[in-house]
Amino acid sequence: MSAGSLQWGGRFHSAPDPALLAFGSSFDDDLLLARFDLQTSQAHVRALRGGGTIPPEIFDALVAALDRIAEEIEDGTFTAWARNEAFEDIHGAIDARVREIEDVAGRWLHAGRSRNDQIATTLALYAASRARDGLARTTSIARALASRARLALEKESVLAGTTHGQPAQPILLAFWLQAAAEPFVRSARRFAALAREAMEAMPLGSGALAGSCIPLDRTAAARYLGFARPSRNALDAVGTRDVLFACADAWATSCVPAARVAAEIVTWASPLFGYVRVGDASASGSSLMPQKRNPDIFELVRAGTQRALSDARAAWAASAAVPLSYHRDLQECKQSAIAAIERADSILTAFARAFADIEFDVERMERYATAGYTLATDHADALVRGGLDARRAHRLVGERVAIAEAQERAFDASDLQALGEHLGVPALFAPLDARASVLAKVTDGSTSPEAVVRALDALECELSECEASV
Template sequence: MKLWQNVFSTNIDSLADAFNRSIDFDKQLYRYDIQGTIAHVNMLAKQQIIAKEDSNRIIDALKTLLTDIENGTVVIDETYEDIHSFVELYLTEKIGAVAKKMHTGRSRNDQVALDMKLYVLDQVKEMQKALVELIDALIQTAQAHTKTIMPAFTHLRKAQPSTYGHYLCAYIEMFLRDLRKVTLVEETCLTNMPLGSGACCGNTYDIDRMYVAEQLGFEDITYNSLDGVADRDYILDFLYAMSMICMHMSRYCEELILFSSEQFGFLSVAQAYSSGSSMMPQKRNPDMAELIRGKTGRIYGSLLQMLTTMKALPLTYNKDMQEDKENFFDAVNTTLSSLHIFTAMHKTLIIHKESMYLSAKDSYITAVDAADYLVKKGIPFRDAYRAAAKLVNYCIDKNIYFHHLTAEEITTIHADFDAGLLEAVTLENSLASRNQIGSPAPEMVEVSLEKYLQRLAAYKGSATF
């Protein structure tokens, strides 16, 4: 059933009718469609475009419909063309011809643009809540591990000493950036209420667009009707933000998969977030982490699909833009479910401090500290670098590590090496000497964590979720 029924001299082909319908996925916009319609009808009455008694009847019926859908009394009929058609034609059946006045002064083009912005605003709040919970969890874990020594990696090879707390701070930084990106989507939507743009060129009624905006919580309206119905940038912005969130989760999950393997043994994933094998009874597979990593590709696909859909559309509305929903809805649901699983999984990780420490100790990750030791004695860095390389090669040839060296031994490797070097290349000294803000010294990690707490507190203080 369609709002434009009986306009054509012949009926639309049944295949084309099914192909054209969007109600099977846009039905989830029902709450926003009703919410936007109530604000619109209120405005029509305020501006005396329709009678107050008519607006009251329409609004009462809309509120009843919303309640009935929510409690399951009314099931949305998927034979309608879209959710807008269902709401209007359902009300027409219930309260008669007065319901036909509800669409005065608007088009489905600006109606769906409003519905989508209301949907995005709601989902942004859910995303913000999920990110805040995750960042809180990461901060708490990092606070407990500012002195838990582990190697940092470049090229997936042990590089320099770090701590697990310092490692987690890297992800806190990423997710704080993600929180900002998501919040920018909210700010963009709130200043661009599109209803009143009409099909593309407004309408001839004395409508009050700001009144509608105020009812719905928007700060401002759009100022060009062509862009008002053609704009989907906010969807692309949200898809990009979700792509970044999932990319950051995926990187963490990749490392979680590695670090929880027998080859590393840094972490254990709780059995509640693992799965077994149908054949090998010993297996504990990190499937939740692997799924999050895998689902990231779906989010990228949704972003690329939407960019491709919009890339060559002439102004203003085109039916291609119906394709802004299915993959987008899936991306929102997938990102939120991934965030919830990711946070819960992180909270239950078992940290193997000794394995981390031994991995750092049995390595040459303080070789730079050996070079720096000579630099501080006045030797040019490049010469000190070669001396440190000689020290590393000596240990490799002997199949030993720095902590095996004796004071007598090191003086034979380079004339400027002395007993003080043995202390300089310990993990603890290496970390303590890296005392710049942002570095892994425990005190510096604590400074960073305090800054993150301040940022998060400021965000929570201004958030509306």
């Protein structure tokens, strides 16, 4: 990087240290912001023209140059050119390319503008775009899970739901799949809100921190970019990264449900469980052990989520000690936030592809659906319905579990008969198989087939509303 590629330098008597310039460069991290930065320049040209600062011929020349660079960004030639020239940041690269195409007109591009309001606007556009991408990604995952839930619902496939990693109560596989989908619906809702928030206030025209003495039509610029209005306070606008950081948070936290499902898949894929089989397309083998079928993608989803969360939190943490206005610390914050977003996107993409490749062993799930006395709660509930208080019912069923466990057998009719004596009936009316347990549920939000159908319908309706709101 040379001093000639910089957008500043007149007040200095000697050239900057090349090594320190390289240390401070954000160019490589900025490359994915190129199209957004170019849009910001297009908007600024319209603000200059609307304010009467540049004549029509300068405006036309700048627009033509920027349109040409947009094509170069799209086909990759701009990146190759900029890497060869070496720049401090993407703003300087685009500015230099404009001046190379239109020397005279290009000298007007930066009038009334600072890199401070430029990067703030660029990042808002990036955050809005990535929020829309996040909405699409999480909506797609939620719908894929819901679709598999409906297929599982047709067979009313059951398994032992767990708490603390131990058998708890029978549930529908469809219920488990719906539970996996629900967090992605919440993520979609967050992304939809973020996409709107990111486009509320446009920082462009704020200058370095205090606005500009050059007339700028900020309303025209905001309209061109799709913002609702120009920002109200220049000092706040140039130093605020709330929306970017919130976008990083939304992406990183969207990986958490993927990681939790992945953790369960890793366990279920073990032959000791055998509930799922990871497909050839997403499994890997061992360089030594010929028999291995490893769920590597799900393990990477699980671990990668922690990195995404760390990057997102680092962005907030690094900004906490930064005073109002722009400070170079925000460059580090930006890099952490973008790293979180891009990493999370790759995690969710991999998760969606790998999950689509798994097969559930429904017969094995159902075989063990009542193992560990998962029907015990149904029996306690039956006693309560018969008039016993909950504490006594809990104790009586627990005693029957201990007896059955000592005899190394499952719950059977003898247990129902013994429990029925406490109600003065020949036998307690309660389920003795997993499917009957599921069908006995009566509350909204439960694992009963009717409740799951209603929940899936509501889930898909909410996803459609999220999409329509952006």
